[in-house]
Amino acid sequence: MSDPILFSDTYITISYNATLDCISADWLGFQNLQTVQEGCERILEAMVEKGCTKVLNDNTHVEGIWSSAAEWVGMDWFPRMRQAGLKCFAWIYSPSAFSRLSTDKSLRFTNDMNGIQIFDQMEEAEAWLAGILEKSA
Numbered sequence: 001m002s003d004p005i006l007f008s009d010t011y012i013t014i015s016y017n018a019t020l021d022c023i024s025a026d027w028l029g030f031q032n033l034q035t036v037q038e039g040c041e042r043i044l045e046a047m048v049e050k051g052c053t054k055v056l057n058d059n060t061h062v063e064g065i066w067s068s069a070a071e072w073v074g075m076d077w078f079p080r081m082r083q084a085g086l087k088c089f090a091w092i093y094s095p096s097a098f099s100r101l102s103t104d105k106s107l108r109f110t111n112d113m114n115g116i117q118i119f120d121q122m123e124e125a126e127a128w129l130a131g132i133l134e135k136s137a
Helices: 033-050 067-083 097-108 122-136
Strands: 005-009 012-017 022-030 054-063 088-092 116-119
Touching (some): 005 033, 022 033, 054 097, 054 122, 097 116
Parallel strands (some): 022 054, 088 116
């Protein structure tokens, strides 16, 4: 059975992963400041709505650079995610070198890196989140 979709648009699909008790975000295609901000706000809303403390942020389908949003992600959105209860954020790199640079730039603007991990593969990110789930059980 697939995870229930909470929000979907051309640039992102957000669902609730009951197995990992997390919000799953699958970003799609080219991103810009507007799509990143809108998608991030939807992730925050979904996290609050579901009472989740974990996010699986999948960038494997992202293409190109989106560094215009990096400072906003690191200095505005991540602190608000923390205030809303975020504890674990698994971020899966895009195969695009430019997208990876944007991810890295976002993290340079992030003051509190506790609970944020970067992965190259979905399986690694899921295993990390599953390990967090086991520790909290």
